[in-house]
Each structure stands twice: as structure tokens, then as C-alpha cells.
Amino acid sequence: MATIASAEQADTEVPAKAGRPPGRRRRWAAWRWAVLLIAAVFFGIPLYSGLKFAGFKAFTQVIGYQQFGSAFALSLRLALIATVLTLVLMVPTSVYVHLRLPRTRRFMEAITILPIVIPPIVLIIGVLKAAPGFLIATPNLLGLEYVILSMPFAYRSLDAGLRSFDVRTLVEASNSLGAGWPTTLWRVVIPNLRTAIMSATVLTVALVLGEYTMASLDNFQTFPVWIVNFEQNSGPVSVAASLLALFVTWLLLMLIVTVGSRSARKHGGAQVTLFSVGIQQVSRTRGESE
Amino acid sequence: MTTNMAAGTQAGVTGRRAEGAGTTLRMRAVSRSFGAVRALDNLSLEVAPGELVALLGPSGCGKTTALRIVAGFEYADSGTVTVDGKDISPVPAAKRDMGMVFQSYSLFPNMTAQDNVGFGLRMRKQSASSRSKRAAELLDMVGLSAQARQYPHQLSGGQQQRVALARALAIEPSVLLLDEPLSALDAKVRLQLREQIRSLQQRLGTTTLFVTHDQEEALSISDRVGVMKDGRLEQIATPAELYERPATTFVAEFVGTMNRIPGSYQGMDGVMVLGSVVPVHGGRPDDLAGEIDVLVRPEGLTIQATPGGNGIVTERTFLGSLTRITVLLSGDVSVKVDKTSAAATDLVPGASVQVGVVGGEPVGVTARH
Numbered sequence: 001m002a003t004i005a006s007a008e009q010a011d012t013e014v015p016a017k018a019g020r021p022p023g024r025r026r027r028w029a030a031w032r033w034a035v036l037l038i039a040a041v042f043f044g045i046p047l048y049s050g051l052k053f054a055g056f057k058a059f060t061q062v063i064g065y066q067q068f069g070s071a072f073a074l075s076l077r078l079a080l081i082a083t084v085l086t087l088v089l090m091v092p093t094s095v096y097v098h099l100r101l102p103r104t105r106r107f108m109e110a111i112t113i114l115p116i117v118i119p120p121i122v123l124i125i126g127v128l129k130a131a132p133g134f135l136i137a138t139p140n141l142l143g144l145e146y147v148i149l150s151m152p153f154a155y156r157s158l159d160a161g162l163r164s165f166d167v168r169t170l171v172e173a174s175n176s177l178g179a180g181w182p183t184t185l186w187r188v189v190i191p192n193l194r195t196a197i198m199s200a201t202v203l204t205v206a207l208v209l210g211e212y213t214m215a216s217l218d219n220f221q222t223f224p225v226w227i228v229n230f231e232q233n234s235g236p237v238s239v240a241a242s243l244l245a246l247f248v249t250w251l252l253l254m255l256i257v258t259v260g261s262r263s264a265r266k267h268g269g270a271q272v273t274l275f276s277v278g279i280q281q282v283s284r285t286r287g288e289s290e
Numbered sequence: 291m292t293t294n295m296a297a298g299t300q301a302g303v304t305g306r307r308a309e310g311a312g313t314t315l316r317m318r319a320v321s322r323s324f325g326a327v328r329a330l331d332n333l334s335l336e337v338a339p340g341e342l343v344a345l346l347g348p349s350g351c352g353k354t355t356a357l358r359i360v361a362g363f364e365y366a367d368s369g370t371v372t373v374d375g376k377d378i379s380p381v382p383a384a385k386r387d388m389g390m391v392f393q394s395y396s397l398f399p400n401m402t403a404q405d406n407v408g409f410g411l412r413m414r415k416q417s418a419s420s421r422s423k424r425a426a427e428l429l430d431m432v433g434l435s436a437q438a439r440q441y442p443h444q445l446s447g448g449q450q451q452r453v454a455l456a457r458a459l460a461i462e463p464s465v466l467l468l469d470e471p472l473s474a475l476d477a478k479v480r481l482q483l484r485e486q487i488r489s490l491q492q493r494l495g496t497t498t499l500f501v502t503h504d505q506e507e508a509l510s511i512s513d514r515v516g517v518m519k520d521g522r523l524e525q526i527a528t529p530a531e532l533y534e535r536p537a538t539t540f541v542a543e544f545v546g547t548m549n550r551i552p553g554s555y556q557g558m559d560g561v562m563v564l565g566s567v568v569p570v571h572g573g574r575p576d577d578l579a580g581e582i583d584v585l586v587r588p589e590g591l592t593i594q595a596t597p598g599g600n601g602i603v604t605e606r607t608f609l610g611s612l613t614r615i616t617v618l619l620s621g622d623v624s625v626k627v628d629k630t631s632a633a634a635t636d637l638v639p640g641a642s643v644q645v646g647v648v649g650g651e652p653v654g655v656t657a658r659h
């Protein structure tokens with residue numbers, strides 16, 4: 001994730017720097033490389049030592065290892081529940097806030113950041129106290145908790161996406177052409193929000209695949225819980241498993257960035273990657289002469 | 291562009307809506323406030339079938355609000371909007387059957403030009419084949435057949451607004467609403483597109499409300515122009531009437547170029563201005579007396595290069611057959627005078643000139659500034 005973010009910043013800064021004198025520019029470039037290098041070392045060393053510790057053989061053993069299958073399946077199921085619920089709840093909500101309650105945006109930002117600010121341990125104890133009995137014994141409860149945990153990320157992705165195009169005008173154009181609300185949401189808003197929705201999805205999935213505290217307090221053996229449980233038995237295998245998880249998440253993130261920039265190239269408009277929106281002013285800068 | 295339009299005419303894409311079967315749009319005493327801001331104040335307006343009425347006024351005078359109330363995106367605090375006599379306030383925007391072209395680019399970025407134009411037909415459950423046929427006709431009509439498969443970001447601003455126009459017309463709207471559709475475009479494209487809008491509108495006979503802050507645009511394109519100020523309609527009349535017989539000082543000064551010259555009121559005879567006595571528009575104003583301001587158009591003034599005249603030329607602007615001369619008169623009054631370019635060769639900055647009013651032509655008067 002770190003490399004993606006810095007590569008992106010490098011991208012967006014190019015036009016701003018075009019006018020700088022060459023000397024300062026070179027110094028700036030050197031700085032950028034230094035920062036990249038430090039980041040690479042910082043993130044690279046643990047990865048490298050993990051790889052070395054696990055060894056190649058451990059990777060081949062992960063899949064068949066005891067209870068790995070059920071733990072991974074549970075995590076995938078939770079990821080699915082959390083993603084679907086998050087999108088179904090957050091897409092219409094963020095569109096509504098954007099159009100009808102633009103002044104409450106700050107408030108919404110504050111509200112949606114709460115799950116990050118409040119320690120998970122506090123959240124989970126509260127939830128376990130408050131949840132109805134029929135939910136407590138099922139992993140669905142954990143799915144619901146993950147909806148709450150992913151809210152800050154999902155809301156920010158969607159909000160960035162909504163700010164990347166003129167939602168209000170498009171919605172009104174669609175209405176005036178005879179489309180009601182559901183059709184407008186489905187045919188106009190969501191297609192232009194695709195990258196943001198994908199970001200929200202990947203962030204939610206990544207969060208579910210990595211969350212430990214809630215799952216273990218809830219007594220479910222999700223993938224991260226499994227990694228910790230089996231670290232005592234077989235260190236190399238669990239490290240290999242976590243490296244695999246990291247790799248899969250990283251692939252997903254790369255996928256988003258690629259698809260995002262491809263759709264930005266095709267439809268013009270803004271390029272949305274996770275929380276950032278880079279406006280490409282394609283249509284505005286084109287010549288008016290015909 | 292013009293050739294393409296001719297092609298469109300030959301292809302016979304003319305109004306499916308029969309001539310004379312247009313819609314009457316009427317706003318009656320419509321008011322709307324946003325907090326303390328009175329955006330619309332008792333606005334009444336009628337657009338006859340097939341007529342193009344422009345709402346003209348400075349930014350913030352309530353034009354967009356009026357249009358949005360008609361379109362159904364905004365509600366009125368009081369007053370009614372009727373279409374062919376039926377009150378449409380309970381009808382949601384999606385069911386009003388009005389075509390709208392927005393000030394900002396409003397094409398759906400995820401659809402090609404053709405799909406944008408076909409969108410309204412899709413909402414009306416037309417088959418894919420009849421949709422694409424109709425979309426192709428309309429794109430031809432606005433001269434963009436070649437761009438049918440392009441996405442909005444691949445089109446220039448002018449092209450995007452033409453697709454937006456085609457999209458609005460595709461649904462054969464009862465009323466066409468245009469909110470400053472040309473203001474984001476550069477001058478040359480603006481001129482072409484406004485002629486195209488007018489000729490399409492006349493051919494299709496669509497009742498149209500056109501909002502703009504550009505008086506030249508309003509005067510050149512409309513059957514009638516409604517001049518707005520602070521949410522109120524100051525005057526609604528044909529362009530010629532507005533120009534020649536403005537009802538208020540605001541209209542007089544907002545429409546066309548108007549000079550304001552100090553004069554004195556002489557009772558029944560008229561006003562004394564620049565050394566001559568001239569009649570007053572619309573008879574004698576009751577509440578005026580003594581020192582007043584006289585309103586005269588640039589073509590209502592005479593100018594002659596004379597040593598020791600009453601003014602000094604400060605600027606000249608070549609406008610083609612006419613040249614506009616700016617003259618500084620005594621008392622720090624600056625006026626603009628039009629003169630045929632051939633006769634204006636010696637009216638250069640610094641020249642001393644004598645400025646007068648054309649005798650016998652009635653002028654407007656207003657209270658002294």
C-alpha cells in the first residue's frame with residue numbers, strides 16, 4: 001500500500017513542478033528517491049525476514065494445513081457479508097448526504113471516523129452486551145461488526161468518488177429525461193462511482209482478512225486468528241500464510257489502481273484510487289475550435 | 291456546422307410534433323425564498339406555443355431558480371406553474387416531459403454520445419433499434435453524426451452542449467429549458483451554437499425558456515425577452531420594444547448601451563440636454579422635476595470635431611461599419627457615441643468635439659444619480 005501511495009503522489013506532482021528551475025528539480029527528485037528508499041527498507045526488511053524464516057516449503061504446506069480451509073472460508077464469508085452490507089448501506093447514504101445534506105458532510109466524517117477512534121476492544125464488549133441472543137452465537141454478528149469497522153474507509157472512498165464528478169447535475173439531467181431514483185442510481189450514479197465502489201470493496205475485504213481482535217474475542221477462528229493460533233505449532237507455515245494474505249491483498253489493490261486508471265482513460269473524468277481523487281481535466285482542456 | 295444542419299433538414303428530421311400543436315407554459319405569481327434571500331418575487335410569465343422567451347438578468351437575480359421550478363427540481367413557496375392550463379406542481383421532475391440543457395457539462399460520462407441521446411427514450415421503454423435510429427437522427431440534426439460513438443470526454447465543450455441539446459430534444463419535450471447553455475463556451479462557438487439552437491427550436495416549434503445573463507444573446511435569439519432584477523420581472527417584451535421603449539431605468543441601462551447625461555426638466559416641452567430641448571418617452575413623468583438624468587443610446591447622439599467643443603475624445607472602438615467613440619464631457623460625464631466609420635476618421639483620442647442629441651427623438655429620463 002505504501003508503494004502505491006507514493007507512486008501516486010509522484011504522478012500527481014509532475015505538472016506542478018514543470019516550472020521549477022532544473023537545479024531545485026534535481027534536488028527534489030533526489031529527495032523523493034531517498035524517501036522511497038527508506039520506505040522500501042522499512043517495509044522490505046520484515047517481508048524479507050518473513051520470507052527467509054518461512055522458507056519455500058512452508059508455502060506449499062499452507063493450503064493443506066489443519067483447519068486452514070475452514071478458517072479461510074469463514075474469513076471469505078465474512079468478507080462477503082461485510083462488503084455487500086457495507087455497499088448496500090453506504091452507497092445510497094453517501095449519495096443522499098452528498099445531494100441533500102451537503103452541510104452535514106463534516107458531521108458525517110466525524111461520525112464515520114468513530115470506529116477507528118474507539119478501540120476495537122471497547123466496541124466488541126459493547127456489542128456482545130447489546131447484541132440479541134440469536135446473533136451472538138453466529139459469525140453473522142462478526143460480519144455486522146466488520147460493517148461498522150469498514151465504514152470509515154468505505155465512506156471516504158465513496159465520498160472521494162462523489163466529489164470527482166458533478167453528481168447533482170447528472171442526477172437532474174437523468175430525472176428530467178424521465179428516470180426515477182432507482183434507475184438514476186443504477187444507470188448514472190453507480191457506473192460513475194465504479195472505481196470508488198471497488199476501492200471500498202477492497203478496503204473492506206483487506207480489513208476483514210486482517211482483523212484479529214474482534215474475531216478472537218468473539219471466539220471465531222478466522223484466518224488471522226488461525227495464523228496466531230498456529231504460530232506456536234508451526235511458525236514457518238503461519239508466517240507463510242500471512243505473507244500469502246499480504247500478497248493477495250496487494251494484488252487486489254494493484255487491480256483497483258489499474259482498472260481505475262483504465263476507466264478514467266476511457267470515460268475521462270477523475271481517477272479514483274482508494275481515498276484520493278486526481279481530476280484529469282480532459283474535456284476542459286480540449287480545444288473548443290471545431 | 292451549417293452544412294450539416296442543412297443535411298439534417300433534407301433528411302426530413304423535422305418536428306414530429308405538428309406545427310401549431312405546441313405547449314403553453316405559464317408561471318403565475320411564483321415566489322421563492324432561500325432564508326432571507328428572495329430569489330423569486332411574484333414572477334408571472336407566459337410562453338406561447340412554439341415561442342422562445344429568454345429570461346435575462348444579472349447573476350443572482352433568480353433566473354436559474356425560475357427554470358428549476360419549472361423543471362421540478364425546486365418548489366415554489368407560492369404561485370403556480372401550468373402547462374396547457376394544468377397545474378404541474380404535484381408532478382415530479384421525471385414525469386414533466388421537459389427537456390433541459392444545463393450550464394455545466396451534463397452528459398453521462400459513462401455513455402457514448404449516442405447512448406446519451408437515447409437515454410430518455412430508453413426511459414420511455416423504446417426498443418433498442420428505434421432508440422438508436424432516433425439518436426442518429428438527432429445527432430445528425432446537430433451535426434455530430436461522426437461523433438456518435440465517442441464518449442463525452444472525447445468531445446469539445448461545444449460538441450458536448452450540442453449532444454446535450456440533442457438529448458433534451460430526443461424526448462420531444464413539451465417545453466425546452468436552457469440554463470445558460472453557452473456560457474462555458476468560447477465566443478466563436480457560442481455564436482454558432484446559439485444560431486443553431488434558434489433554428490432547431492423554430493423548426494421543431496418547441497416552446498422554449500432560455501436563461502442568460504448575456505443581453506446580446508437574449509436579444510438575438512428570442513421572440514420575447516423578460517428582464518429580471520432581484521427576483522422580479524422588470525419588463526417582458528420583444529427585443530425591439532425593450533431596446534426602444536424600456537419600461538424602467540434598469541431595463542434601459544441593462545439592455546444595449548445607454549448613456550446617462552445630466553439635464554434639466556422643462557415641463558411640458560421636455561428636457562434640456564446638451565444645449566437642446568427634446569421630448570420625453572412615454573409622456574411626462576409625475577415624480578420628476580428640475581435636475582434629472584437623461585438616457586440616450588449611442589446612436590441618439592451627434593458628434594462633430596470642433597475646436598473648443600464640449601468634450602474630448604478618450605477612446606475609439608472600431609465595430610465594422612460603425613465606430614464607437616467615447617467622449618469625456620464637462621462634469622466628468624463619459625458618453626459613448628456611434629458614428630459611421632467613414633465619417634469618424636478625425637475623431638481620434640485627444641480631439642476636441644461637440645456632442646449633441648439628435649433633435650426630435652424622444653429620450654428617457656430618470657432621477658439624478
Ligand SMILES: Nc1ncnc2c1ncn2[C@@H]1O[C@H](COP(=O)(O)OP(=O)(O)O)[C@@H](O)[C@H]1O
Nearest residue numbers: 324327329347348349350351352353354355356
Ligand atoms: N439552493 C439554494 N440555497 C440557497 N440560496 C439559493 C439557492 N439557490 C439559489 N439561491 C440564491 O437565490 C438567488 C438567485 O439565484 P439563481 O436563481 O441561481 O440566480 P441566477 O441564475 O439568476 O444567477 C441567489 O441569491 C442565490 O444565492
Ligand SMILES: [Mg+2]
Nearest residue numbers: 353354355470
Ligand atoms: Mg444561474
